[in-house]
Amino acid sequence: MSKLEIKTICLTSLFNIASTLVSSFVSVYLFVYADSLVIMALYTIIRISMFPPFFMIGSKIAKKVPFTITFSIGLCLITCSLVYALTATHLFEINKYYVLIAALITGIGEGFYYFSSNTCIQIVSSAETRARFFSYFGTFGNISNFIAPFIATFIINSAHDDMLGYRRILYLTVCIFIAVVCLAITLHKKSDDKDVKLIECFKLDDEKWRGHQIGVFFYGLHNSLSLILINLIVFKAAGTGGTYSKLQTFFALFTALSYFCVTRKLDRKNINKIFNVGVFLKSSATIVLVLSNNMYGAIYYGIVNALAQAFYDNSYNYLSACAIGRFPDEMTARVVARETVLSISRCIGMGFIILCSKIMSEDVYLKVAVITLSLAPIFVNRVLLKYK
Numbered sequence: 391m392s393k394l395e396i397k398t399i400c401l402t403s404l405f406n407i408a409s410t411l412v413s414s415f416v417s418v419y420l421f422v423y424a425d426s427l428v429i430m431a432l433y434t435i436i437r438i439s440m441f442p443p444f445f446m447i448g449s450k451i452a453k454k455v456p457f458t459i460t461f462s463i464g465l466c467l468i469t470c471s472l473v474y475a476l477t478a479t480h481l482f483e484i485n486k487y488y489v490l491i492a493a494l495i496t497g498i499g500e501g502f503y504y505f506s507s508n509t510c511i512q513i514v515s516s517a518e519t520r521a522r523f524f525s526y527f528g529t530f531g532n533i534s535n536f537i538a539p540f541i542a543t544f545i546i547n548s549a550h551d552d553m554l555g556y557r558r559i560l561y562l563t564v565c566i567f568i569a570v571v572c573l574a575i576t577l578h579k580k581s582d583d584k585d586v587k588l589i590e591c592f593k594l595d596d597e598k599w600r601g602h603q604i605g606v607f608f609y610g611l612h613n614s615l616s617l618i619l620i621n622l623i624v625f626k627a628a629g630t631g632g633t634y635s636k637l638q639t640f641f642a643l644f645t646a647l648s649y650f651c652v653t654r655k656l657d658r659k660n661i662n663k664i665f666n667v668g669v670f671l672k673s674s675a676t677i678v679l680v681l682s683n684n685m686y687g688a689i690y691y692g693i694v695n696a697l698a699q700a701f702y703d704n705s706y707n708y709l710s711a712c713a714i715g716r717f718p719d720e721m722t723a724r725v726v727a728r729e730t731v732l733s734i735s736r737c738i739g740m741g742f743i744i745l746c747s748k749i750m751s752e753d754v755y756l757k758v759a760v761i762t763l764s765l766a767p768i769f770v771n772r773v774l775l776k777y778k
Contacts, residue, residue, distance in 0.1 A: 394514040394577065395523050401573045402507055403530045408566040410538030411559050412472060429486060431618045431744050433493040435737050438617070440497025441504065442730040446588060448505035449726050460506040461574040465567040467499030472560055509725045510577060512714055520715075524707045525649055528700065532646035539639050591720060591727040601777025602713040603731050605770045609706055610732040612766035614739025615676060619760065620691075623679055627688035641692035648700035661705055662775055668702025669771040671695070673764045680760040702767060709774045739763055 448460045471492050481488040515523045545562070546555035594600035624637065652664070671694050679691035714724040742763070746755035 392514065392516070392519070395519060397573060397577060398510050398514050399527050399530055401570055402527065403534045404566055404570050404573070405503070405507070406531050406534035407538045408563045408570070410535050411542050411563055428744060428747065429489060431740050433490055434617050435740050436490055436493040437497035437500065438733050438736050440494065441501045441733040444498050444501025445505040445726045445729050448502050449588065449722050452506070452509070452722060457506045457510055457577065458571065458574045460502045462571050464499045464501070464503030464506065465571060467495055468503065469564055469567060471495035471499060472563065476556060476560065504729070505726070506574070508729060509722050512711060512721050512725055515711060520711055521708055524704055524711070525652055528704055529646050529649035532642050532649060535642040536639060536646060588723050588726060591723040592730070598713065598716070598777045601773050602710065603728070605774040606710065606728055606731050607735040608766040608769040608773070610735030611739040612672070612763055612770070614736045614743065615760060615763050617736060618740055619743055620676060620679070623683065623756065624688045624691065627679070627684055637688060637692055641696050644693060645696040645699050648697050649704065652700040652704060661708065661778070664701050665705040665771050665775060668698050668705055669767045671698035672702040672767045676760050676764045680756055706770065706774065709778055712778065
């Protein structure tokens with residue numbers, strides 16, 4: 391791999407550590423004050439819905455300045471949302487819908503950050519190294535997810551009270567964000583797109599691009615499960631927060647090992663076999679979890695989903711990067727078009743979950759929502775392989 395690819399992997403891995411550290415207290419904090427699946431679903435929908443407009447704004451900025459600027463804007467806004475979450479608890483007690491302000495700020499910040507990182511990933515990876523790049527990208531990303539919970543636990547346990555521990559995590563997160571920005575400066579990359587209208591990239595005249603966007607849509611539908619529902623089901627099955635944390639740590643390590651094992655297997659020749667295995671694992675993991683709804687189901691889900699990420703998500707990322715790679719003069723715009731469709735489909739999936747929760751009992755809606763959305767990977771597989 392090139393130096394740019396290695397730097398990009400290091401950059402995203404550092405961000406993964408910071409974001410995992412943050413989730414160790416923000417998710418708990420906000421859920422305690424919201425005390426509602428619907429509000430937390432709205433939180434996620436608002437956060438995700440901010441991605442498309444600020445991907446577009448980021449693409450305009452990146453034509454004039456390096457991606458370092460959009461990286462910095464995103465990380466500053468994410469930091470502001472963390473400060474708000476820690477200092478506005480009195481507002482949450484007055485009205486729990488103030489939680490949604492954090493969603494707005496976080497979504498804008500993540501819109502700028504993910505635009506920058508996703509576009510850099512597309513630009514720095516070449517056709518020759520793309521398969522190995524995404525495998526190492528996933529491996530180190532999940533190693534980061536494995537390390538972060540240990541750091542968070544040590545910081546909180548060493549503090550006099552939880553609030554002091556959360557503040558220390560915030561300070562560490564800001565330091566990591568500064569390191570990410572410093573590393574981003576060395577990339578010296580900005581958008582190389584020619585003067586192409588963004589709206590042109592949303593058109594589906596090209597058959598292969600149309601197939602890619604349809605596949606992305608179904609990928610987002612399934613992804614909505616992990617955004618608001620699956621972790622809640624695993625948490626309930628685990629019984630306690632300590633057990634849940636240990637399971638998540640074990641699953642992250644297993645996922646990293648899975649990515650490492652698949653690293654040398656993924657290429658265009660055997661992508662069909664790898665993707666097919668991944669689809670079966672991905673769909674069965676969530677279906678078994680919701681039908682069993684116990685510790686055994688949670689363990690099955692964690693192990694099988696860890697394998698699925700290496701086979702399914704790796705294949706999706708590779709095929710998506712290849713599809714965008716067909717348009718070397720429009721890469722930034724094509725990334726924005728892909729992420730817009732992905733965000734819309736995620737919001738539709740979460741809306742479907744909320745709708746099911748409103749019209750069905752808890753036991754029924756969980757099964758209906760999870761099983762229905764768990765079938766989406768089949769369509770992702772069929773469409774992306776057909777038009778690869």
